[in-house]
Amino acid sequence: MNYATVPQTSSQQALPAWRSRVLYVLLLTGMAGLLARAVYLQGIHNDFLQQKGDARYGRVIEVPAHRGMITDRNGEPLAVSTPVESVWASPQDVEMTAKQAKQLAQLVGLSDAEVKAKLSDDSHDFVFLKRQLPPEQARQVSLLGIPGISLQREYRRYYPGGEVTSHLLGFTDVDDNGREGIEFSLQAKLGGKAGSQQVIKDRRGHIVEDVASLRAPKEGSDVALSIDSKIQFLAFREIKQVVEQHHAKAGSIVVLDAKSGEVLALANWPTYNSNNRNKPALNLMRNRAVTDLFEPGSTMKPFTVAAALEGGKFKPDTVINTENGVWTVGGRKIHDTHQKRSLTVAQVIQQSSNVGAAKMALSLTPQIFCRSLSENGFGAATGSEFPGEATGKLRDYKTLRPIEQATMSYGNGISVNLLQLARAYTVFANGGELKPVTLLKQEIPAVGIKIYSETTAREVRDMLELVVKPGGTAPLAQVAGYRVAGKTGTSHKLQNGKYVDRYVASFVGMAPASNPRLIVAVMVDEPAGSEYYGGLVAAPAFSNVMGAALRTLDVPYDAPLNNVLQAPKEIIGEDA
Amino acid sequence: MTSQHKARKLFVELQNEKERAQQMDVEWGRLQLEQSTLVTPGRVESLARQQLQMHMPQSDQIRYIRSNGVVTGLQ
Numbered sequence: 001m002n003y004a005t006v007p008q009t010s011s012q013q014a015l016p017a018w019r020s021r022v023l024y025v026l027l028l029t030g031m032a033g034l035l036a037r038a039v040y041l042q043g044i045h046n047d048f049l050q051q052k053g054d055a056r057y058g059r060v061i062e063v064p065a066h067r068g069m070i071t072d073r074n075g076e077p078l079a080v081s082t083p084v085e086s087v088w089a090s091p092q093d094v095e096m097t098a099k100q101a102k103q104l105a106q107l108v109g110l111s112d113a114e115v116k117a118k119l120s121d122d123s124h125d126f127v128f129l130k131r132q133l134p135p136e137q138a139r140q141v142s143l144l145g146i147p148g149i150s151l152q153r154e155y156r157r158y159y160p161g162g163e164v165t166s167h168l169l170g171f172t173d174v175d176d177n178g179r180e181g182i183e184f185s186l187q188a189k190l191g192g193k194a195g196s197q198q199v200i201k202d203r204r205g206h207i208v209e210d211v212a213s214l215r216a217p218k219e220g221s222d223v224a225l226s227i228d229s230k231i232q233f234l235a236f237r238e239i240k241q242v243v244e245q246h247h248a249k250a251g252s253i254v255v256l257d258a259k260s261g262e263v264l265a266l267a268n269w270p271t272y273n274s275n276n277r278n279k280p281a282l283n284l285m286r287n288r289a290v291t292d293l294f295e296p297g298s299t300m301k302p303f304t305v306a307a308a309l310e311g312g313k314f315k316p317d318t319v320i321n322t323e324n325g326v327w328t329v330g331g332r333k334i335h336d337t338h339q340k341r342s343l344t345v346a347q348v349i350q351q352s353s354n355v356g357a358a359k360m361a362l363s364l365t366p367q368i369f370c371r372s373l374s375e376n377g378f379g380a381a382t383g384s385e386f387p388g389e390a391t392g393k394l395r396d397y398k399t400l401r402p403i404e405q406a407t408m409s410y411g412n413g414i415s416v417n418l419l420q421l422a423r424a425y426t427v428f429a430n431g432g433e434l435k436p437v438t439l440l441k442q443e444i445p446a447v448g449i450k451i452y453s454e455t456t457a458r459e460v461r462d463m464l465e466l467v468v469k470p471g472g473t474a475p476l477a478q479v480a481g482y483r484v485a486g487k488t489g490t491s492h493k494l495q496n497g498k499y500v501d502r503y504v505a506s507f508v509g510m511a512p513a514s515n516p517r518l519i520v521a522v523m524v525d526e527p528a529g530s531e532y533y534g535g536l537v538a539a540p541a542f543s544n545v546m547g548a549a550l551r552t553l554d555v556p557y558d559a560p561l562n563n564v565l566q567a568p569k570e571i572i573g574e575d576a
Numbered sequence: 577m578t579s580q581h582k583a584r585k586l587f588v589e590l591q592n593e594k595e596r597a598q599q600m601d602v603e604w605g606r607l608q609l610e611q612s613t614l615v616t617p618g619r620v621e622s623l624a625r626q627q628l629q630m631h632m633p634q635s636d637q638i639r640y641i642r643s644n645g646v647v648t649g650l651q
Contacts, residue, residue, distance in 0.1 A: 077612045082605035083598075135602055160612035233617035561638070 065192025068220035072229040073441045081155040085138030087129040093148030164236045166274040167287040192220035224441040226262035231549045236267035242541040243269045246527035252289035254422040258516040260445040261435030291388045293415035297491030298352045300411030307372035308360035309456045316346045327355045330403040350466040354410045361409030370397035376424040422521035429516035432457035477539035478564045479547040481557040483513035488534035507538035512558040
């Protein structure tokens, strides 16, 4: 059709010009509106929309990092993380038949109703159905192929040693964070950094993994402890046996490498099994060797004697008037269990005379006496970095009364933890050098602090050897084939500021005395029954652990094998 | 086109290998755990004592061979 030929009326030509202009403007505005909207959506609002869009099918899941392994000094695993699977669901996406639901509930070990309850909560798009399922069961769950239900890899911590190492290692929570013990104190090193990964969900709610890794997980590093798992076991078995035999409240044992200050074993009884996920009772969780203070009693005397020897007024054979076993200081009486007119310095240690120790302490000024104790590490943290360590407190020498100085000389009125006490004995094993204690394996032996002269340290060690000989307080601490040097301790317990007839029995010693390799400290809290002296309760445990540990380490003998002498019927008990 | 196809194939292969590595990792962890549980001193000791009837030698049952070849011990 040819429009040009159509005749046009004048009225049509007279259409007002504004109409086309209006149309033109309208079109232009519409276009501008659309453009603006497009710019808004594509540019300014883009991020939000993109995010919403991704949220429809994308999920970011966490990729857990492997927690470092804890091994003993010989590389034996003490705590290992193994992968397990956790089953999680996205409730909106779950579609399953009643039969599948039943199977699922059975596999994850929940009742049908529990599963239903978890899945009916639509407010979250992530719900754990069951955490830490063994891989075998997890595979069966994924074989059910229920949309919206997926697996997530996690790690679970296992402790092959169980209760033998539980106080030492502590445990981790379900999220793999250390909660107690070494797991807690070395969290920064052991714990890895979880990574994240983007996944997409298909039409039916299944997760298609490995779309992109946003952040690779950073694995935790392994930690080698100074612990020797064989000695740890020996120590644990012995302390358990002793506590049960004497119906005691508790007991602790510490084994140190005398040369390097490394902790070779640290165990307590009662304890718990760290593999068990139920939170143990608080009193079982306490690592008493580190977190509990006790009055050391006579195990303090060697430090008093060493300070007195250093002071120059005493020699090992200096005779001290022990006042027939009763001596009055500042209106208070100090007693010995056995009345002796006089004893040499060496005999004061051997027979554990309180009067003798008090006299030696009072020959020193309070300042020198207190300084010598604090130099030995009393009243300060051991540096083991064990969580919750109790350091005890030393009295200020300025307010120290003579009677207090006298009682402190035999370990009353001062509290220590067992690790502190064991560590202090390193001075007698290392020619007067106090070693720092550590729970980590050391490649080079740590340098200690020189406190006493070589001569003083050796003289005190010789006196400590007399303690285990007949006539001393601890013949039961003898070990076949090795010379032993050590000291017993028996102290009354304090209750509401008063000493009561309940005791703490202890023994700290080292062997072989000619060149000490190990220090073993044993503490038994409230042995019930007629035997409560350190020499009767703690010394046999010391002997068993020391003997077995020295044999385990192939330490050469320094005494003939028939060196163990029959103890006299009546063992001298030190004053409690 | 060819290179894209190749890249996809390689990616799938990589995923498979990763999967295998992961499975081996699981297996290794399990075996490690199993081994360390089997060799705990407590278990070894009870097996030695009960099944094999072993015991610690008394000091008079021990002979020592010195480095010069002399055998010592107590009768």
